[in-house]
Amino acid sequence: MFQLCRDTPIHANPRRRFHFDLARRSAHDISVWQKICFRWFLLILVGLAAAASILPASAQQEATKLKVVATFSILGDFARNVGGDRVDVTTLVRPNGDVHVYTPTTADAEAIRNAGLVIVNGLGLEGWLPRLVESSGGHATTVVATHGIVPRKVAAGEILSRDLGAGSLDPHAWQSVADAEIYVVNIRDAMVAADRANAATYKANTSAYLAKLETLDRDVRKALALIPVERRRVISTHNAFGYFAAAYDVTFVAPQGVSTETEPSARDIATIITQIKKEKIPAVFLENISDPRLMRQIASETGAAIGGTLYSDNLTAKDGEASSYIEMVRHNVRTIASALME
Numbered sequence: 001m002f003q004l005c006r007d008t009p010i011h012a013n014p015r016r017r018f019h020f021d022l023a024r025r026s027a028h029d030i031s032v033w034q035k036i037c038f039r040w041f042l043l044i045l046v047g048l049a050a051a052a053s054i055l056p057a058s059a060q061q062e063a064t065k066l067k068v069v070a071t072f073s074i075l076g077d078f079a080r081n082v083g084g085d086r087v088d089v090t091t092l093v094r095p096n097g098d099v100h101v102y103t104p105t106t107a108d109a110e111a112i113r114n115a116g117l118v119i120v121n122g123l124g125l126e127g128w129l130p131r132l133v134e135s136s137g138g139h140a141t142t143v144v145a146t147h148g149i150v151p152r153k154v155a156a157g158e159i160l161s162r163d164l165g166a167g168s169l170d171p172h173a174w175q176s177v178a179d180a181e182i183y184v185v186n187i188r189d190a191m192v193a194a195d196r197a198n199a200a201t202y203k204a205n206t207s208a209y210l211a212k213l214e215t216l217d218r219d220v221r222k223a224l225a226l227i228p229v230e231r232r233r234v235i236s237t238h239n240a241f242g243y244f245a246a247a248y249d250v251t252f253v254a255p256q257g258v259s260t261e262t263e264p265s266a267r268d269i270a271t272i273i274t275q276i277k278k279e280k281i282p283a284v285f286l287e288n289i290s291d292p293r294l295m296r297q298i299a300s301e302t303g304a305a306i307g308g309t310l311y312s313d314n315l316t317a318k319d320g321e322a323s324s325y326i327e328m329v330r331h332n333v334r335t336i337a338s339a340l341m342e
């Protein structure tokens with residue numbers, strides 16, 4: 001501003017400007033014009049301050065929110081529950097998308113670059129993420145939401161696609177509500193560390209959400225307890241319910257492994273068809289992230305009913321039947337219970 005006033009010809013009258021020469025300015029001229037410039041500067045400062053004060057409070061709050069990127073919608077939902085109105089959450093894999101085989105976009109790199117906190121599942125789920133983070137040039141803290149969870153290892157007896165064999169880690173820990181509580185605590189701690197000014201809010205939001213998850217866990221146990229143990233056998237498309245199975249004493253069998261990267265082989269499908277017939281498994285389930293044709297084929301070859309759609313790795317959009325983690329678990333349990341009770 002002062003630079004502009006000092007160097008810019010100051011007379012509106014072109015004739016006078018023609019004769020004007022800085023070297024020949026009288027001391028009086030300089031002092032007058034400096035005063036005028038200084039007053040303008042003050043006026044602009046006052047104007048800016050007034051403009052800032054009349055911005056709606058919501059717009060000011062928006063600008064200072066912690067920017068959080070979650071790799072997929074279940075983590076995004078946890079982040080919104082912990083962060084509330086103090087965070088701005090972006091989810092990379094869109095609703096109903098497949099986090100195992102995701103191809104990041106340039107908008108994703110931009111979101112990571114601008115983030116204050118990145119939340120990932122870990123346990124080998126987001127194989128595409130390290131390259132994205134590196135190419136984005138961002139420096140946000142990354143929190144691994146499964147930190148502290150005892151990882152489930154794929155057992156030798158599980159039917160799997162060839163990409164991941166026995167002993168490999170199963171990333172789908174969110175399917176156990178008790179493990180989801182660990183995710184939420186990890187996210188809370190990361191938000192508190194990234195944004196200490198709002199620590200009290202993050203802690204209070206987390207306590208309220210954990211209480212809801214505990215109620216959910218009790219409700220799941222109550223609903224499944226009504227199903228005779230010998231009928232608690234479920235065929236799902238990919239092996240995403242291992243943690244659910246371990247937590248709630250339900251057996252899941254899947255033609256596809258813990259990742260969706262590899263299609264099941266003809267032998268995998270033949271094995272599962274034999275198993276369904278032999279064990280008289282009553283129902284098979286579709287999945288929101290997978291092509292339904294495989295399960296329809298298995299159902300028609302075995303006579304098993306299609307029990308409905310289970311939500312495994314991602315939520316639906318807002319108007320869908322599983323737009324939050326809690327809705328997802330409730331929907332899955334309702335669907336399993338109603339198919340297996342018949």
Ligand SMILES: [Zn+2]
Pocket residue numbers: 100172238239240258259260312313
């Ligand atoms: Zn999965």
